[in-house]
Amino acid sequence: MAIEEVTFRNIIGEEVNLSNLVLQMIGYYELKREVGETKLTDFNEGSEIRNLLEAVAVMSYAILEDENEAGKLPFIELSYGSYLDRIGANPFINLPRILGNVSTGMAQFTLSTAQDYDYVIPAQTLLEDNVNELEFVTLADLTIFAGDLTGEVVCECLTEGVDGNIPSGTLTVITEDGIDTDLVSVTNSEAFEGGTDYEDDEDYRERLLGNVRADGFGTVGYYTALGGDVDGVHDVKLVSDNTYTRKVLVNGDVKPTPDSVLLDVLAEFSNVNSVVLGHTFTVDRPTYTTVDLTVNLGVVAELDSEMLQDVIQIFFDGGSAWEMEYTGLNIDEAVTKDMLYSLFEVFADVVSVEVLYDGEVISEIAPASDGVLKLGTVTFNQTVV
Numbered sequence: 235m236a237i238e239e240v241t242f243r244n245i246i247g248e249e250v251n252l253s254n255l256v257l258q259m260i261g262y263y264e265l266k267r268e269v270g271e272t273k274l275t276d277f278n279e280g281s282e283i284r285n286l287l288e289a290v291a292v293m294s295y296a297i298l299e300d301e302n303e304a305g306k307l308p309f310i311e312l313s314y315g316s317y318l319d320r321i322g323a324n325p326f327i328n329l330p331r332i333l334g335n336v337s338t339g340m341a342q343f344t345l346s347t348a349q350d351y352d353y354v355i356p357a358q359t360l361l362e363d364n365v366n367e368l369e370f371v372t373l374a375d376l377t378i379f380a381g382d383l384t385g386e387v388v389c390e391c392l393t394e395g396v397d398g399n400i401p402s403g404t405l406t407v408i409t410e411d412g413i414d415t416d417l418v419s420v421t422n423s424e425a426f427e428g429g430t431d432y433e434d435d436e437d438y439r440e441r442l443l444g445n446v447r448a449d450g451f452g453t454v455g456y457y458t459a460l461g462g463d464v465d466g467v468h469d470v471k472l473v474s475d476n477t478y479t480r481k482v483l484v485n486g487d488v489k490p491t492p493d494s495v496l497l498d499v500l501a502e503f504s505n506v507n508s509v510v511l512g513h514t515f516t517v518d519r520p521t522y523t524t525v526d527l528t529v530n531l532g533v534v535a536e537l538d539s540e541m542l543q544d545v546i547q548i549f550f551d552g553g554s555a556w557e558m559e560y561t562g563l564n565i566d567e568a569v570t571k572d573m574l575y576s577l578f579e580v581f582a583d584v585v586s587v588e589v590l591y592d593g594e595v596i597s598e599i600a601p602a603s604d605g606v607l608k609l610g611t612v613t614f615n616q617t618v619v
Contacts, residue, residue: 353418
């Protein structure tokens, strides 16, 4: 008897079915027979070897199907149940599922005739509304003191959901045995509130997708911030090739960017909870353009050469030194004459500045495409005037 055919499409769209699995195993045996490693020839339905292969195919199919389901779980569009809750708990999203809550409100009990003793309506007294016929229960004892006619007590619905948010005047049925309904009546002077439906997977999935879209999840800005948060990274730039594969150029705090930093960025961009389904990435360094400068300063008194070197270094790389702080140059950021001259004009002893690049007075230095300017050698000449 032939096996019952079952099939599914895996996460990359390939069809997997029992028949193909059996045929693949038969093909393997036929290759073995060609090289003399097996004498089996009867693979017709009902043969012992066919039965064995079909049994193995059933087990293999189940394993492949389970693996395929597991492959869907990290992605919002394909996940479900508690796995969807785990995605919502991810720090990048932090959006828990809306759990079902019961509504609460005040139940007002009234006696038709005042009593000469304290009348107690015990906690857990069961009530019912006249709209949805939901059950409610009191949460504490209510004492209507001798001579009084009415009193209120906190009450909650026994069923989760928005249906428990009943309007005022609808909690009117006492179902608890032992309560004299000829003497005691109940109502709610105000509506019950706080009842929420449990958020099913479809609604929760849509809310998660809306949330991450609103926060720019999967956008260039999102990924740029994601890469910039990795230790040792100064800034990153995403270069698109008009597909879902993007190159991440990583400008490190140390230049050129160390391999260890590139690997850390790649690991972050390979985290299934951090990327959109279908987005893949490679990482690389930007092109570094080394800038060798000559700085001629007219000064009242000579400045510390180490201080001058530190200041121009942090201007290029970022950091702080000598009570000065700079963010450093990003990918594609150029340097202008005014930017460099202002570095030294802040010193009171400096009366003139001239910066030469390739023997010419600087106007602007631009990096190569997708590149970063990297400080090379700097020669300082100070003339006391």
